[in-house]
Amino acid sequence: MKDVIVVGGGLAGMSAAWRLRDTDLMVLEASTRIGGRLRSERRGKYWLNWGGHVFGGEGSYADKLLQEVGVASLDLTGSFTALSFKGKTINGGNINLYPFKLPLSWATRCEIARVGLKVMKAVKTYGKVNKPRKGEDYRVRQQRIYDFMADKTFSEFTGPISSDADAFFRPTVSRSSGDPEEISAGAGIGYFLLVWDKSAGLARNIVGGAASLPQAIAYKLGDRVKLGAEVVEVVQHDDHVEVTYTQDGNEFTEKARYCVMTTTAPITHRVTKGLDPIVHEALGQIKYGHYVSAAFLTNETVRQSWDDVYAYCTPQRSFNIAFNMSNLVRSMEAGNRSPGSSFMVFSPATLARNLIDLPDEKVLAIYRKDLGEVFPGFEKLIVEQEVQKFRDGLAYCFPGRNKLQPMLTRPAHRIYLAGDYLGSWYTETAIQTGLLAGEDINSKLFTDDLLPDNGFRY
Numbered sequence: 098m099k100d101v102i103v104v105g106g107g108l109a110g111m112s113a114a115w116r117l118r119d120t121d122l123m124v125l126e127a128s129t130r131i132g133g134r135l136r137s138e139r140r141g142k143y144w145l146n147w148g149g150h151v152f153g154g155e156g157s158y159a160d161k162l163l164q165e166v167g168v169a170s171l172d173l174t175g176s177f178t179a180l181s182f183k184g185k186t187i188n189g190g191n192i193n194l195y196p197f198k199l200p201l202s203w204a205t206r207c208e209i210a211r212v213g214l215k216v217m218k219a220v221k222t223y224g225k226v227n228k229p230r231k232g233e234d235y236r237v238r239q240q241r242i243y244d245f246m247a248d249k250t251f252s253e254f255t256g257p258i259s260s261d262a263d264a265f266f267r268p269t270v271s272r273s274s275g276d277p278e279e280i281s282a283g284a285g286i287g288y289f290l291l292v293w294d295k296s297a298g299l300a301r302n303i304v305g306g307a308a309s310l311p312q313a314i315a316y317k318l319g320d321r322v323k324l325g326a327e328v329v330e331v332v333q334h335d336d337h338v339e340v341t342y343t344q345d346g347n348e349f350t351e352k353a354r355y356c357v358m359t360t361t362a363p364i365t366h367r368v369t370k371g372l373d374p375i376v377h378e379a380l381g382q383i384k385y386g387h388y389v390s391a392a393f394l395t396n397e398t399v400r401q402s403w404d405d406v407y408a409y410c411t412p413q414r415s416f417n418i419a420f421n422m423s424n425l426v427r428s429m430e431a432g433n434r435s436p437g438s439s440f441m442v443f444s445p446a447t448l449a450r451n452l453i454d455l456p457d458e459k460v461l462a463i464y465r466k467d468l469g470e471v472f473p474g475f476e477k478l479i480v481e482q483e484v485q486k487f488r489d490g491l492a493y494c495f496p497g498r499n500k501l502q503p504m505l506t507r508p509a510h511r512i513y514l515a516g517d518y519l520g521s522w523y524t525e526t527a528i529q530t531g532l533l534a535g536e537d538i539n540s541k542l543f544t545d546d547l548l549p550d551n552g553f554r555y
């Protein structure tokens with residue numbers, strides 16, 4: 098019998114596996130690639146990227162893990178608030194003045210200012226709610242964040258607005274993978290804090306690409322990580338867990354004292370048996386939206402307007418954000434600018450629903466056209482391009498999601514849950530829940546054998 102089986106080789110799974118590396122461990126990953134929704138590939142000094150890319154900075158769980166594993170990361174210096182809308186691109190300056198720099202009617206500008214003020218006021222309050230309090234348990238903070246404006250959607254909070262005014266708010270909110278009509282007002286407000294205040298959240302890139310972190314861990318774990326191993330059933334018994342998986346057309350069953358499930362909530366809900374029924378029920382209620390993304394490599398040889406920008410908001414297009422993934426490389430160059438750039442665009446929520454069933458070539462053609470309008474001449478610079486579709490792109494926070502949190506975080510017996518759907522900070526939650534599951538199992542494993550056999554189960 099193994100000590101632990103970790104199901105899933107994404108960020109949560111590899112974080113748990115890292116903590117459990119001194120145990121008799123097995124990691125089962127269904128696909129042939131480590132990283133899950135972190136997907137990046139190196140191209141010389143650049144990297145193409147299709148999934149998660151910005152991580153928590155100093156003092157975060159991401160920071161801690163990166164340092165422990167020995168993978169380099171740097172805070173981004175590029176702007177997060179560039180905007181391309183109505184044929185104009187604005188980068189820098191006071192974001193409150195953006196509506197006045199664009200060809201919009203005075204009525205629309207007033208509408209944006211009215212809603213903008215409301216959002217800013219709420220962001221200020223959210224900033225306080227989000228701040229960790231001295232001596233407080235992370236679970237208490239997480240619940241407070243979920244409870245913030247949890248009873249209505251973001252669009253109910255803003256009230257009805259015209260489509261040009263809506264374009265100022267929708268792209269930021271729908272990064273959650275839910276539309277403003279779907280996600281809770283509080284979660285929508287949280288996204289504005291992330292964009293407007295880099296120090297509040299996620300603003301760091303991994304040198305060489307996001308997937309370097311889970312891949313470095315997998316490398317260190319060697320053949321304890323099994324790829325192409327799809328778990329079909331995980332049964333919790335009183336004193337062990339039985340995990341059934343398929344690999345190369347064969348079915349295997351392996352026993353372990355503990356198991357960490359790091360698959361998305363729908364998969365965990367489907368394959369686990371014997372879980373606390375309340376936890377199981379809550380897993381079935383988590384909602385996901387789609388994401389479609391694409392990576393582009395270019396070959397220009399001179400400085401570009403996007404060099405100092407990390408993120409462009411691109412309302413009313415097929416994608417609503419374009420990321421300059423080479424921004425970190427630019428910030429590391431002391432002298433000459435190297436040729437080329439790497440870009441990622443992505444389409445969440447309704448934008449993704451419009452694209453996800455189209456052939457990749459068609460998606461790329463739509464993206465290229467829009468990129469050419471945002472950055473004239475871009476199409477001629479492209480030397481490589483590839484689409485990635487994520488059906489369960491991200492679990493978004495809907496009104497009432499706060500009530501599931503106490504159910505999802507009930508004490509684990511033999512099966513632990515980890516993954517980004519358990520909190521509000523995406524990669525940060527994935528790492529945190531993975532590490533904490535690993536730490537709890539470590540402490541149980543080393544004391545399990547000492548427990549008297551009195552039938553008591555914690």
Ligand SMILES: Cc1cc2nc3c(=O)[nH]c(=O)nc-3n(C[C@H](O)[C@H](O)[C@H](O)COP(=O)(O)OP(=O)(O)OC[C@H]3O[C@@H](n4cnc5c(N)ncnc54)[C@H](O)[C@@H]3O)c2cc1C
Pocket residue numbers: 104105106107108109110125126127128131132133134135147148149150151152299326327328329359360361364368388389390443487490491515516517518522523524525527
């Ligand atoms: C386009 C995009 C952009 C994003 N941008 C950011 C960002 O900038 N910052 C940020 O913080 N977050 C971002 N995110 C979210 C971030 O990528 C995720 O929060 C994080 O990667 C989730 O990690 P995870 O381990 O919880 O889940 P996953 O990465 O989904 O890992 C689950 C793993 O389980 C495997 N699996 C599934 N079924 C089985 C099975 N039956 N048996 C075995 N294995 C199985 C999967 O293949 C996968 O490898 C983004 C996501 C997307 C899609």
